[in-house]
Amino acid sequence: MNKNIALAIHAGFCYGVKRAVETTKRLKAQNPEKEIYVLGELIHNSQVINELKELGIKTVDTLPENNDKGAICVIRSHGASFEVFEDIKKKGYELVDLTCPDVKKVQDRAIELSKEDYFVIILGKEEHPEVVAITAYARKYAKDKTRVFVAKSTDALKEIEPTLKKEPKIGIVIQTTQRIEYLKEVLEYLAPISKELRVINTICASTSLRQNEARRLAKESDLMVVVGSKKSANTTHLAEILAPLTKTIHIECDTELENYKDVIQNAQNIGVTAGASTPDYIINKVVGRLKGE
Numbered sequence: 001m002n003k004n005i006a007l008a009i010h011a012g013f014c015y016g017v018k019r020a021v022e023t024t025k026r027l028k029a030q031n032p033e034k035e036i037y038v039l040g041e042l043i044h045n046s047q048v049i050n051e052l053k054e055l056g057i058k059t060v061d062t063l064p065e066n067n068d069k070g071a072i073c074v075i076r077s078h079g080a081s082f083e084v085f086e087d088i089k090k091k092g093y094e095l096v097d098l099t100c101p102d103v104k105k106v107q108d109r110a111i112e113l114s115k116e117d118y119f120v121i122i123l124g125k126e127e128h129p130e131v132v133a134i135t136a137y138a139r140k141y142a143k144d145k146t147r148v149f150v151a152k153s154t155d156a157l158k159e160i161e162p163t164l165k166k167e168p169k170i171g172i173v174i175q176t177t178q179r180i181e182y183l184k185e186v187l188e189y190l191a192p193i194s195k196e197l198r199v200i201n202t203i204c205a206s207t208s209l210r211q212n213e214a215r216r217l218a219k220e221s222d223l224m225v226v227v228g229s230k231k232s233a234n235t236t237h238l239a240e241i242l243a244p245l246t247k248t249i250h251i252e253c254d255t256e257l258e259n260y261k262d263v264i265q266n267a268q269n270i271g272v273t274a275g276a277s278t279p280d281y282i283i284n285k286v287v288g289r290l291k292g293e
């Protein structure tokens with residue numbers, strides 16, 4: 001019997017990533033003579049990074065000091081701290097800011113909480129570039145920088161419980177690609193021990209849509225295939241959400257399906273979803289291979 005293969009509607013590039021990739025490519029096409037640098041990986045996908053490299057777009061961790069030919073520096077959708085912006089300008093680069101508007105919103109809300117003297121909690125991974133920038137903005141405007149705290153788990157908050165109990169006002173923002181379950185868990189813990197608690201759900205609409213649709217698809221599927229980089233936060237979260245609901249595998253590209261031959265053979269209804277940094281052609285290859293094309 002033929003297998004049913006269903007691809008989620010909200011899978012692959014979100015508007016923030018699409019805008020970043022398309023604008024960067026267009027910049028190079030319009031300025032072939034200029035060097036284009038992207039500070040950090042534009043998106044967490046090695047195929048796309050290689051594609052950019054082939055077009056002559058350079059991904060760097062640190063900008064070269066000598067910019068004498070009017071080079072351009074791109075800020076990726078994750079955003080960057082105030083200090084990074086200053087450094088780019090100081091080095092004389094033309095700056096193209098592709099911070100996703102939804103990430104900008106989180107930065108603005110974190111700044112607002114700091115200015116209003118809340119103890120700011122940022123839910124997310126400390127080392128993730130989006131969180132690094134949000135933290136930098138919140139700290140810049142906080143009277144006391146130690147009152148901005150990044151928590152990757154509820155346990156991390158439990159470790160500072162005496163501090164939290166003393167705080168008159170606690171404000172929360174969350175990394176755009178986190179799971180709503182994480183926010184709920186934190187609220188359950190914080191509500192009884194906080195004097196005043198302000199919660200701003202900053203998970204972006206694109207992430208919510210993608211996660212909700214993946215959950216729905218998982219209920220109808222005996223196997224879910226999540227496609228995207230293992231370095232991508234939102235892709236990893238999709239796999240984490242789906243694993244308790246149905247059999248789930250997380251692959252980066254179609255060739256990895258070879259490793260799951262038995263699991264695929266035993267499944268009748270297979271759902272496919274993909275992270276925000278996974279290009280369509282990679283998703284289509286996976287779907288094609290599952291269909292035996």
Ligand code: SF4
Pocket residue numbers: 014015016017077100101102103176177204205206207234276
């Ligand atoms: S996942 Fe959300 S916040 Fe991140 S780039 Fe896409 S739309 Fe923007």
